[in-house]
Amino acid sequence: MAFEPKEPQKEIKYQELRIYSDEELNNYTEEELKQFKIKHDIPDVEELEKGPWPSFVADAKREALRRRKLADDRMLIDRDVVEDMLGQLQLSFDDGETHWKHGGIVGVFGYGGGVIGRYSDVPEKFPSITAFHTLRVNQPASKFYNTDFLRSLCDLWEYRGSGLLNMHGSTGDIILLGTTTEQLEPIFYELTHELQQDLGGSGSNLRTPSCCIGKARCEFACIDTQDLCYELTTYYQDELHRPAFPYKFKFKIDGCPNGCVASIARADMSFIGTWRDEIRIDQEAVKAYMAGEIEPNAGAHKGRDWGKFDIQKEVIDLCPAQCMELDNGELKINNQECVRCMHCINVMPRALKPGKDTGVTILCGAKAPILEGAQMSTMIVPFMKAEPPYDNIKEFIEKVWEWWMEEGKNRERLGELIQRFGLPKFLEVVGLPPAPQMVKIPRENPYIFWKEEDVPGGWDRDIKDYRARHKR
Amino acid sequence: MEEIKKAIVEFAESSKKTKFYFKDIEKAVQKKIPDAKAREIKKACTALINEGTLIYFSTGSSTMYGLKGRGITEDPS
Numbered sequence: 001m002a003f004e005p006k007e008p009q010k011e012i013k014y015q016e017l018r019i020y021s022d023e024e025l026n027n028y029t030e031e032e033l034k035q036f037k038i039k040h041d042i043p044d045v046e047e048l049e050k051g052p053w054p055s056f057v058a059d060a061k062r063e064a065l066r067r068r069k070l071a072d073d074r075m076l077i078d079r080d081v082v083e084d085m086l087g088q089l090q091l092s093f094d095d096g097e098t099h100w101k102h103g104g105i106v107g108v109f110g111y112g113g114g115v116i117g118r119y120s121d122v123p124e125k126f127p128s129i130t131a132f133h134t135l136r137v138n139q140p141a142s143k144f145y146n147t148d149f150l151r152s153l154c155d156l157w158e159y160r161g162s163g164l165l166n167m168h169g170s171t172g173d174i175i176l177l178g179t180t181t182e183q184l185e186p187i188f189y190e191l192t193h194e195l196q197q198d199l200g201g202s203g204s205n206l207r208t209p210s211c212c213i214g215k216a217r218c219e220f221a222c223i224d225t226q227d228l229c230y231e232l233t234t235y236y237q238d239e240l241h242r243p244a245f246p247y248k249f250k251f252k253i254d255g256c257p258n259g260c261v262a263s264i265a266r267a268d269m270s271f272i273g274t275w276r277d278e279i280r281i282d283q284e285a286v287k288a289y290m291a292g293e294i295e296p297n298a299g300a301h302k303g304r305d306w307g308k309f310d311i312q313k314e315v316i317d318l319c320p321a322q323c324m325e326l327d328n329g330e331l332k333i334n335n336q337e338c339v340r341c342m343h344c345i346n347v348m349p350r351a352l353k354p355g356k357d358t359g360v361t362i363l364c365g366a367k368a369p370i371l372e373g374a375q376m377s378t379m380i381v382p383f384m385k386a387e388p389p390y391d392n393i394k395e396f397i398e399k400v401w402e403w404w405m406e407e408g409k410n411r412e413r414l415g416e417l418i419q420r421f422g423l424p425k426f427l428e429v430v431g432l433p434p435a436p437q438m439v440k441i442p443r444e445n446p447y448i449f450w451k452e453e454d455v456p457g458g459w460d461r462d463i464k465d466y467r468a469r470h471k472r
Numbered sequence: 473m474e475e476i477k478k479a480i481v482e483f484a485e486s487s488k489k490t491k492f493y494f495k496d497i498e499k500a501v502q503k504k505i506p507d508a509k510a511r512e513i514k515k516a517c518t519a520l521i522n523e524g525t526l527i528y529f530s531t532g533s534s535t536m537y538g539l540k541g542r543g544i545t546e547d548p549s
Binding site for chain 2: 102
């Protein structure tokens, strides 16, 4: 099915946006690269080239050589920026501390995020990176690009920036590394007006929402992750660009419980595609897997001889909810007990499919260990339909934001606020009844406290009498 | 709106600090105008940014507001 954009699309004239010819960019030979030495001595940094993985140092050297050989009028910031960046990195190794200062300038006019100011604290040694700001560029949903777009973006960055970029940062954005203050507005203009490309979020903003590949290429996707991601990005533009939150806030959207963007571990609000009916079973295909006619895991682990596929050992016995059995050669699943681990579906994708009544599970509160320890999301909404215009999801989001903005302390993430007030309070705010699935180990974890008014007949408890027998 | 804007600027000028969290601006405004809503205060802040009275200050992870020209709220270059 061909892609049908919902809104009229401006035609981007990529050929006119190109700044360099391919010859101009391929301006050095591999022999020259071998002989090339940057202007600083960087023995420790060069160690990083020796491991088994591709090295950013090797990439940066290529860029340094390219910039050495480009004509003077073919770049607008200093040609030495890459060499000075590597030089400063060596100095940081020598001193055991960073020489970057960050903060201050935050963006282009009217934007409260998208640019992170960075400055060298040893500008006399590395003058070209005195100001070396980072730009976050909002990646398209699922990071699908047209190669013309990438060439135009890289040309723009070679011309007005350092040429160094990061595809992609852990935020999901395209990270453009290093330019001067005066280049920020022109870059922003080119990105928005010519390339139809917005900046991403930084600071106390909604951060750039990100999603997995979704229905574009994945048969497991229960929801249209790209559509939801795009809708949240456009609908919450104000929150993305004008900071008024206590701290950062992240949405991440996974199409199924395999969780390829790890929303459960990384987002303040995680959306995970799921189903509420039954896993679809094709019994003929199950038999074919058992007979060895279809490769398990779609052949992903066939590099070693694991022996004949054993459905009992490799699927049924591994089910964490123990809700599967073979009955006279028929696979049966007790769907009520399924915890969406996805293992059986991943092993036998031609026999098992997610159900048809699909939607999202919403979890809240994941974060990295900056202030307190790392935290995973807590399941809050077990199932919600996820269909345009997503009003039900927006209503939930806004209830959560309203509470967090009201009660959250400066630099307090949603997960920390929920911990501070307790899950029962959060459930009151979002208007949901407690469910056993919200508790990690039901009956062992005292996370839910009953209130007297919740229990028919209430209870009598004489605290003085209790304290007479139990000292504090 | 004008009243809220005035309260924001007064707070920013009278404070010893040069950079403020949104939350602190909100509290200060609500002291003077108790029924001011967070959303209105945010809109007033955005208007002041657009006028050039206020300026954003960010560390990358959190954002603060400052009065233009006061403290280190501008790019040193």
